[in-house]
Amino acid sequence: MPNMNDAKWTETLSFRLSTLGVLVADQYAEALAVHDLKPKHVGLLEVLGSGLAGSQLEIAKLMRVAPSLVVSLADHLESMGAIERLRDPADRRRQILSLTSEGRDLLAECTAKALVLDAKVAAELTSSQHAALSEALGRLAASYGLPVRK
Amino acid sequence: MPNMNDAKWTETLSFRLSTLGVLVADQYAEALAVHDLKPKHVGLLEVLGSGLAGSQLEIAKLMRVAPSLVVSLADHLESMGAIERLRDPADRRRQILSLTSEGRDLLAECTAKALVLDAKVAAELTSSQHAALSEALGRLAASYGLPVRK
């Protein structure tokens, strides 16, 4: 009799967490397409909205992303009028990025889309399951030091 | 006073689920690197192990992946000696894939890696949180019809 490895991979927490995560990420990306944005654009808006970073290099570190990627994300958002680039007068190498009022509105709309997705997830669960999921994910997010989308 | 959009994106379920999912997926990919495998290789092994599909086209449909990708995944696994390709005698266009005993061992090792990851996730949670997360993810996986990694 051959060995029976019945600890099925597809039933592990890791598998489900990563598969569902990718699935939700894809759905979110799809929901953003109408705004001509990718999730990382929203990540950048969120960083600016939270005031955690100003210069592009700081943003790159916070988002755990290459500085060159911040350039193209910012280029796109700037061309949409969602953000502004301002040379730092104190150090003219630095570009200080900030949300325009259009950018603030856009961020609010994107957050609303995420809440719609949340509602769809919630619809599959009892309210106590939902609360437990939310709490567990919150705990994990904190322990992994999750500030920004990777 | 400017509008205050304090429904923060980074605190939505969608954000946390997708971010944590990607994070765990990356960690799993890293854990597999020592075997020279990607998560989708393991997905293919799992499909063969579960006996749900034989021909490459059936596998592609089950994995929701392009048939051409199955070719390269199978090429790699075959070159490692983890699977065998056999022409279907009844229809010589079809290749029937099957696990070798090395392939079965490899699958078991990869499942073990996932269980290690599970343990790391579990370590961040109380046992009741862990149970709640597991149940909620199981429910979601079922409702999204999740068979195989996407």
Add this chain to the structure above:
DNA sequence: TATTGTTATACTCTATAACTATA
């Protein structure tokens, strides 16, 4: 020289389309 932002280039993953062999 060191640092910020930018541009040029390359790499990974995956899909689509063209092709071969069987049916």
Add this chain to the structure above:
DNA sequence: TATAGTTATAGAGTATAACAATA
């Protein structure tokens, strides 16, 4: 003519490395 598998090609997304301006 249609189908299973394969090969060739292309695109998205992102990183690394080379470069320009400023410190």
